[in-house]
Amino acid sequence: MTILTIETTGPLASVALIDQDRNVLERVNDTRYSHLEELVPMIRALMSEGGKDPEDIGAIAVSRGPGSFTGIRIGMTTAKALAQVWEKPVIEVPTLKSFAYHPGIAPGTLTVPVLDARRNQVYAGAYRKIAAYQDVEVIEEKAWAPDEFLALLADRQRAEETVLFCGDGVPVYCDVLNRYPGPFRFSAGAETVQRAGAAAQLALNLYRDGIVTDAFRSEPVYLRQSEAERKLQEKCAK
Amino acid sequence: MKDGKHLTLAIETSCDETAVAVLADGRIILSNVISSQIDVHRVFGGVVPEIASRHHLKNLNLVFAAALDEAEVSLQEIDEIGVAPGPGLAGALLMGTAFAKAVAFAAQKPLVAVHHIQAHIMANLIEHPELRPPFMALVVSGGHTHLIGVEEYNRFRIWGKTRDDAAGEAFDKVARVLGLGYPGGPRIDEVARQGDPDAVPFKRVYLEKDSLDFSFSGIKTGVINYLHTQKQRGHSVNVQDVAAGFQMSVVDVLVDKAAMALEQSGYRRLVLAGGVASNSMLREKLRAACKRNGTELYIPSPILCTDNAAMVACAAYHKQRLGLFADLYLDVWPGLSIETGLALLDAKSHN
Numbered sequence: 001m002t003i004l005t006i007e008t009t010g011p012l013a014s015v016a017l018i019d020q021d022r023n024v025l026e027r028v029n030d031t032r033y034s035h036l037e038e039l040v041p042m043i044r045a046l047m048s049e050g051g052k053d054p055e056d057i058g059a060i061a062v063s064r065g066p067g068s069f070t071g072i073r074i075g076m077t078t079a080k081a082l083a084q085v086w087e088k089p090v091i092e093v094p095t096l097k098s099f100a101y102h103p104g105i106a107p108g109t110l111t112v113p114v115l116d117a118r119r120n121q122v123y124a125g126a127y128r129k130i131a132a133y134q135d136v137e138v139i140e141e142k143a144w145a146p147d148e149f150l151a152l153l154a155d156r157q158r159a160e161e162t163v164l165f166c167g168d169g170v171p172v173y174c175d176v177l178n179r180y181p182g183p184f185r186f187s188a189g190a191e192t193v194q195r196a197g198a199a200a201q202l203a204l205n206l207y208r209d210g211i212v213t214d215a216f217r218s219e220p221v222y223l224r225q226s227e228a229e230r231k232l233q234e235k236c237a238k
Numbered sequence: 239m240k241d242g243k244h245l246t247l248a249i250e251t252s253c254d255e256t257a258v259a260v261l262a263d264g265r266i267i268l269s270n271v272i273s274s275q276i277d278v279h280r281v282f283g284g285v286v287p288e289i290a291s292r293h294h295l296k297n298l299n300l301v302f303a304a305a306l307d308e309a310e311v312s313l314q315e316i317d318e319i320g321v322a323p324g325p326g327l328a329g330a331l332l333m334g335t336a337f338a339k340a341v342a343f344a345a346q347k348p349l350v351a352v353h354h355i356q357a358h359i360m361a362n363l364i365e366h367p368e369l370r371p372p373f374m375a376l377v378v379s380g381g382h383t384h385l386i387g388v389e390e391y392n393r394f395r396i397w398g399k400t401r402d403d404a405a406g407e408a409f410d411k412v413a414r415v416l417g418l419g420y421p422g423g424p425r426i427d428e429v430a431r432q433g434d435p436d437a438v439p440f441k442r443v444y445l446e447k448d449s450l451d452f453s454f455s456g457i458k459t460g461v462i463n464y465l466h467t468q469k470q471r472g473h474s475v476n477v478q479d480v481a482a483g484f485q486m487s488v489v490d491v492l493v494d495k496a497a498m499a500l501e502q503s504g505y506r507r508l509v510l511a512g513g514v515a516s517n518s519m520l521r522e523k524l525r526a527a528c529k530r531n532g533t534e535l536y537i538p539s540p541i542l543c544t545d546n547a548a549m550v551a552c553a554a555y556h557k558q559r560l561g562l563f564a565d566l567y568l569d570v571w572p573g574l575s576i577e578t579g580l581a582l583l584d585a586k587s588h589n
């Protein structure tokens with residue numbers, strides 16, 4: 001059994017195959033934001049490289065957000081279409097949590113993905129990596145005001161832990177993050193951005209726990225309404 | 239192929255309709271499923287791109303399943319997948335195009351990319367199998383006002399186009415200032431029926447002599463100025479008359495320019511296409527004009543005038559006959575013009 005994983009919520013699109021023994025085959029597109037053009041050809045190349053036919057695929061996993069709205073939708077639509085045609089289950093992978101599954105991050109690290117949500121907010125959460133393929137959620141995913149989030153993080157960080165800030169929000173909010181009181185460092189390797197290889201590890205956990213859905217019911221998680229809805233609500237609240 | 243018939247499945251998401259259709263032999267509609275988001279966008283007074291994209295994502299799987307179901311065919315029996323990757327709203331186009339690419343890959347079917355406006359024009363071939371190029375097309379929608387000569391199935395020549403607003407855009411804007419709501423076109427059509435089109439005349443903009451181009455940006459200002467003057471003078475406004483007068487001025491220009499295009503091109507057939515093609519006054523006046531000068535007029539039924547996937551399937555059917563396919567690297571083209579668009583879409587061949 002193999003899971004095909006799609007990750008298009010960040011600056012780099014990537015796809016991965018993972019087997020029951022956690023062997024990962026990954027392809028990353030190095031052209032930023034050409035997700036639509038590259039995604040299907042990447043999947044085709046990945047499956048042929050891995051020698052996999054549709055029959056070998058047990059489920060389609062997709063990074064379901066938060067992240068770039070457009071990016072989320074390209075991955076979700078593609079995953080849902082593949083799942084419908086191939087009649088496979090869909091695994092919705094929480095994007096922020098998947099950061100903790102980067103192979104380069106050592107157990108014991110408090111992984112803190114920070115994505116730029118604009119309007120002075122970040123999509124962030126905190127995940128304590130307790131083993132190679134296991135995490136504990138320390139702060140839930142949400143669109144946070146950076147200061148509010150960091151105060152909570154300082155509160156929940158353990159003395160012996162180091163925070164690892166990763167994600168595309170790090171360069172945007174580095175001034176604020178640099179004032180963080182606890183021990184921390186910034187990611188430097190592959191864990192700087194979302195990647196299908198990491199998402200695939202979390203997807204396998206979810207699959208084993210039976211947390212799957214299908215082509216019709218799978219949904220993205222934006223963590224935020226559209227601007228038009230927000231403005232309309234503000235107007236109505238007055 | 240099923241029972242000796244060639245089957246095209248197409249997907250269309252350029253604005254706020256999520257649509258999938260199955261067409262047999264390029265003209266028999268087996269299914270034409272359209273999920274409209276009009277009610278979703280009404281509270282915002284127009285289509286909100288982000289919300290449209292979210293709804294396409296939500297609807298596509300169901301609409302796709304319904305189209306196959308209704309057509310009583312399996313995906314395996316489909317010969318090719320058609321899609322319109324432009325022009326339209328970027329985020330909306332992305333959804334249909336991503337879906338079409340994934341389906342084409344997953345089911346191992348060729349992919350055909352068609353221009354959205356080409357599809358609107360080709361909608362006429364579905365109901366009129368006897369219609370063959372060359373003919374002139376008057377395309378009027380929220381985003382387009384074009385006079386396009388269809389020289390061959392995939393060869394087009396632009397004879398005229400709007401220099402500013404599209405006719406449909408003018409309808410929406412004027413409907414808004416008249417407080418008629420959204421969508422503006424059908425509302426004005428409805429209200430204008432009770433009005434006198436000669437009571438409040440508005441300026442008809444013809445541009446230079448012999449020009450086949452259009453300009454509709456000034457007409458909204460004309461309506462606003464009229465409303466303003468009436469208010470200043472303490473006169474009441476008859477909305478029906480204003481709607482009728484406005485509609486007549488737009489329709490007159492469209493009809494006159496279409497007649498000029500026929501004369502200049504020498505074509506004897508005119509087809510109407512696009513969302514505004516449902517406008518009752520436009521249909522009526524065009525019929526009368528064509529009858530006068532002996533032109534054959536083709537107008538698709540309203541369901542084929544709105545954005546739908548049957549028209550995309552029809553255009554895709556004719557393109558695949560010419561061996562024109564897209565590959566899996568297909569991207570969206572929100573601002574795709576019809577002049578350069580056709581060549582761009584076929585720049586790469588399948589596999």
Ligand SMILES: [Zn+2]
Pocket residue numbers: 354358379512513544545
């Ligand atoms: Zn259209």
